[in-house]
Amino acid sequence: MKLLRAIIPFLVFAVIAQAQEKKLKIYISADMEGVTGVVTDEQLGPAGFEYQRFREIMTAEVNAAIEAAFAAGATEILVSDSHGNGQNLLIEKLPKNVQIVRSWPRPLMMMQGIDETFDGAICIGYHSSTTNPEGVRAHTMSSANLADVRLNGISVPEAGINAAIAGHFNVPIIMISGDDAVAKEVTTLLGNLETAIVKWAYGFHSAKTLTPAAGIDLIREKVKKAIGRIKEFKSYKFKTPIEVEVRFKNYRPAEVLAYLPNVQRTDAHSIKFVGKDMIEVSKFLEFVTTYNPALAP
Numbered sequence: 001m002k003l004l005r006a007i008i009p010f011l012v013f014a015v016i017a018q019a020q021e022k023k024l025k026i027y028i029s030a031d032m033e034g035v036t037g038v039v040t041d042e043q044l045g046p047a048g049f050e051y052q053r054f055r056e057i058m059t060a061e062v063n064a065a066i067e068a069a070f071a072a073g074a075t076e077i078l079v080s081d082s083h084g085n086g087q088n089l090l091i092e093k094l095p096k097n098v099q100i101v102r103s104w105p106r107p108l109m110m111m112q113g114i115d116e117t118f119d120g121a122i123c124i125g126y127h128s129s130t131t132n133p134e135g136v137r138a139h140t141m142s143s144a145n146l147a148d149v150r151l152n153g154i155s156v157p158e159a160g161i162n163a164a165i166a167g168h169f170n171v172p173i174i175m176i177s178g179d180d181a182v183a184k185e186v187t188t189l190l191g192n193l194e195t196a197i198v199k200w201a202y203g204f205h206s207a208k209t210l211t212p213a214a215g216i217d218l219i220r221e222k223v224k225k226a227i228g229r230i231k232e233f234k235s236y237k238f239k240t241p242i243e244v245e246v247r248f249k250n251y252r253p254a255e256v257l258a259y260l261p262n263v264q265r266t267d268a269h270s271i272k273f274v275g276k277d278m279i280e281v282s283k284f285l286e287f288v289t290t291y292n293p294a295l296a297p
Ligand SMILES: [Zn+2]
Pocket: 031, 032, 033, 082, 083, 084
């Protein structure tokens, strides 16, 4: 009896420790340009004749990632709908045990809701950056307005900005899906993460693509692989304070933003802002790409 009394606290501790050990939180950021089969804006927004069908395919890819993550040991998943209007995913088709971030603006943009309790982040449907001559719908944040985004002098794709936001919370990006161009660009930037290449770009509006069914299988396989080696990944961190440079396609955004005392115009098309960390940088980027005095309500 005495022995049992002595052992019980250790048993309780062991059970609690095991329960804590088993907790695995995964963040899924879903874009659309890198979804299997997407090649033009006909698939990417409400005006396109194929948009409604491709919402189904995007949702199926996110569901494949969710199922694979749970099967590989994830205990909690947060999904952000991070393309266009932020209302692409057919949320009634997602399982009951996930939650979804929708619409804009949001201070952490495509990573809204992430924090230090997460173990890894997954990017579905991603695309290469605006400075990359290759890749379907290659752009950074806004294809209409931005020509480059640099963090501490390094030109970064959306996946790089998002990796730096996750990195602020010590969370690594473990897997990405999209075309061959984004897979190459992000692997070069972030290292050996799992990539599901669902299409091969011939140009901005053309690719050879897998079928959606094959794309889903590949995403499932790569998510399982990534979670299987989740301890190997390192988060992507920048030395603070962080200098962010934004290059616009036009002149006037740079001219007018430089009226602000904490914004410096670096050339005709570009501005610079220094944030104390990635949270400030993210809010600045969301402001720059969202603000318009006609915003209502
Ligand atoms: Zn997008």
